[in-house]
Amino acid sequence: QSVLTQPPSVSAAPGQKVTISCSGSTSNIGNNHVSWYQHLPGTAPKLLIFDNNRRPSGIPDRFSGSKSGTSATLGITGLQTGDEADYYCGTWDTSLSGLVFGEGTKVTVL
């Protein structure tokens, strides 16, 4: 059972938008930066968003992040078949003195 809660799955048609929520507490999201990762099992995860809403070089602006209080959200617009993957939120948990991840959300392009 993760300390960060994500929906198990979201889906939408190509070109549409999806949002993935990540809910935590004051010991993690509430007082630390949130990151988001895209992961195809068996491959290296890819950092999509860091510091709540910043994109690394090379990540298209179709991906966006936001944070409010103890929750964070990843948005993907202009959905493409190549976006089908598992998405994880992550942050530092001050009480646990460790990094924590959400359980992951599978994005399906219909």
Place this chain on the structure above:
Amino acid sequence: GQLVESGGGSVKPGGSLRLSCAVSGFSFSYAWMSWVRQAPGKGLEWVGRIKSNPDGGATDYAAPVKGRFSVSRDDSKRTFYLQMDSLKTEDTALYYCATLYDGTALDFWGQGTLVTVS
């Protein structure tokens, strides 16, 4: 940057294994490093981290591995290690090394090395 893990394999419960992560392409001595694993059919799970030596070199571990696993680094070899002792079947996973930006974001990842405990 490039990160390449090695050292995975099959081991019996109670055994030990040491994973290595060779780093190239960036200033390793200033990088904070972390290990993350993914068990079959499960999500990502953080294992542990080590700060850079200029930042004190402190380590932190996830509760399931604390006291059994230890992380270390050799800046002269540009290599990061995970020593795994008293292995359990639930440690079976694909183990990734990654650089840790600003203490919270894992920005560069290796391809992973598989550890099977059975």
